Amino acid sequence: MTSTKTFQLFSNHTAIINHFLDLGYCVLPDVHWRKQSNAPNKFMGSGMYPAGAYVTYEHEYILIFRKGGKRTFTGAKKALRQESAFFWEERNVWFSDLWEIKGKSQMMPKSAATRNRNASFPFDIPYRLVNMYSTMTNVDPAILEAAKGMGSTKKQILFRVQLPLAMPVILSGIRNMVTMTIALAGIASFIGAGGLGVAIYRGITTNNAAMTIAGSLLIAVLALLVDFLLGVVEKRMNLHGNKARKQNRIMAVTALVLIGCLIAGIAVSRWSNKVIHLATKPMTEQYILGEMLKTVIEQDTDLTVDLTQGVGGGTSNIEPAMESGEFDLYPEYTGTGWNMVLKRNSLYSEDQFDQLQKEYQNKLGLTWDVMLGFNDTYGIAVRKEIADRYGLKTYSDLKKVNGKLIFGAEYDFFERKDGYDKLCSTYGLTFKSTSDMDMGLKYQAINSGKIDIMPVNTTDGQLSQADVRVLEDDKKMYPSYQCGIVVRREILDKYPELDTALQKFDKILTEDDMQEMNYEVETKKKEPADVAKTFLTEKGLVK
Known part of the structure; x- marks a missing residue:
């Protein structure tokens, strides 16, 4: 009401804008907030309507200012800003000059000071403003301050400001x-x-x-x-x-x-009581053996076999898992058990099997339950072209080419006590370089000339097809590697029927059998399960 007793409205926009300009802020487009009136003849903070007026909507102006000029972003900040792009639904709602927000009741505790009122805004207003002019980098303290000033509680700031802003990140x-x-x-x-x-x-x-x-x-x-x-x-x-x-x-x-x-x-x-856990090494013959064991055990017992094929690192990872109970049985080789598991430096022969078995049972709680009958020992193969050129027939002959050949092998071979170091020390050998590779890639590498020499197994299916010469171990460096099934004694005590099923594999395989089955998988591309079933059928072990 003016001094002339007439009703007028005075806009404070210009005064407010000038004040913020003096403080160094930039003016951004304002927003017109239209809301339902809280009484037919008054609106929040703006006095009385003219007499006789009956207005259901009232309006407020939301002035928006930015501190400083337009910012530029580079590098990671630019990428983050681009990722904060709005969806079209949000853009159509937030980037509008007219907002219709009802809000919710935010009554403060009654007291004489508050007069049962407060200046809390509907939370959608600061939420939209924050999202319109913020990116998903760190939440600006000024934004939090603005949210507090608009009556938001700590919980509201956390769940409606900080987390929404941080959520894209x-x-x-x-x-x-x-x-x-x-x-x-x-x-x-x-x-x-x-x-x-x-x-x-x-x-x-x-x-x-x-x-x-x-x-x-x-x-x-x-x-x-x-x-x-x-x-x-x-x-x-x-x-x-x-x-x-x-x-x-x-x-x-x-x-x-x-x-x-x-x-x-x-x-x-x-963890079912009727499940046993079988592991195999990453070798073709082990895949086949795993399928054989699974088939016979599940056929002859009411046990379910959880088969984990091709555990990388072989013995290095399987044997500790056997001790911890993660695995219950797996195919192993006697020479490997002697040198890698029991950490013996001496050359293993089958005359020492009783000692091997005793230490497995007493120290590890494991037992060599059944021996399969074949010896998968190591050999050293050289590209035939090199063997012919230098007249290489035995391991000792390799001294003629010391420092000239590239030696390739699976990484397990370089770690074994009876592996690379033993070969070099026994025969006084040196090589131009070494190359770690998977077992399945060795033959491809030597056939393509990427390596010159490699360890092989006497049951390798690809051995007969490779253009290599297997040298003679003239000093008998490599031990015996008879294959057997190592089982946790606890699991045998728990399921006696398991031992009965495993005994069907006693001396059932020869080196020729194993090499032929490996060839079927590696060269003819048959599935290990199919090859295993064919062999078991021929032996009368499957119904």
């Missing part, structure tokens, strides 16, 4: 982390953790390119699928309508239930 990090984890999960197969990496590792080991490619593609598809699903989650979390929130809650509960069921199913399957 959090979800982006989760997406990257999960995608990378899935992509790298193939490595888990090298330590016996299973997963799609088993297909890749098994394909390499058995010289099966199709299986390797299939495993790689499956991992890639899974990574892309999970990234897509997380992207959907990220978009859903940026939708703020009541309907969207309700749908998000339903989806979250459903996802948690499914994950819980999956975990419970895995746990029940893993």
Whole structure:
């Protein structure tokens, strides 16, 4: 009311804007806030309407200022800013000069000072302002201060300002982390953790390119699928309508239930009283042996076999897992057990088997339950062209080419006490360089000339097809490597029927049998399970 008793409205916009300009702020487009009137003849903080007026809506102006000029972003900050782009639904709502927000009751404790009133704004206002002029970097303290000034509680600031602003960064990090984890999960197969990496590792080991490619593609598809699903989650979390929130809650509960069921199913399957855990090394013959054992055990007993094929590192990882109870049985070789497990430096012969068995039982709680009958010992093979050129026939002849040949082998061979170091010290050998590689790649490498010399096994299926010469171990350096099944004594006591099934494998295989079956898998590309079943059928061990 003016001095002339007339009703007028005075706009403070200009005075406020000038004040902020003096402080160095820039003026941004304002927002017109239209809201339902809280009384038919008055509106918040603006006095009385003219007499007789009956207005259901009232209006406020929200003035927006920016401190400093336009900012420029480079590098990671620029990328983060681009990722903070709004969805069209948000853009259409927030980047409008007219907002219709009802808000919710935010009554303060009654007191004489408050007169049962407060100046709290509906929370949607600071939330929209923050999202309009913020990126997903660190939350600016000024934004938090503004939220406090608008009457927000600490809980509201945390869940409606800080977390929403940080969520794009959090979800982006989760997406990257999960995608990378899935992509790298193939490595888990090298330590016996299973997963799609088993297909890749098994394909390499058995010289099966199709299986390797299939495993790689499956991992890639899974990574892309999970990234897509997380992207959907990220978009859903940026939708703020009541309907969207309700749908998000339903989806979250459903996802948690499914994950819980999956975990419970895995746990029940893993720790079932009738499940035994069988491991094999990353070798073709071990894949075949694993399938043989699984078939006969499940046929002759009521036990279920959880077969983990191709544990990377072989004995180095399987034997400790046997002691801890993670695995219950696996095929092993006597010379390996003597040198790698018992840490003996002496050359093993089968005359020492009783001592080997005694120490396994007394120190490790394991037992060599049955011997399969074949000796898979080491040999040294040289490219035939080199052997002919230098007249190489024995290991001792290799001294003629000291420092000239590239030695390739699986990394396990370089760690064994009866491996690379023993070969060099026994025969006084040196090599131009060494190359670590998977067992399944050795023959490809030597046939292509990438390596000149390598260790082989007497049962290797590719040995007869490779252009190599196997040298004579003239000093009898390599020990005997009779293959047997090592079992935890505790599991044999628990399931006596297991021993009965395993005894069917006593002396059932020869070196020629094993080499022929390896050849079927590695060269003819047959499945280890099919090769194993054919052999067992011929021997009358399967019904």
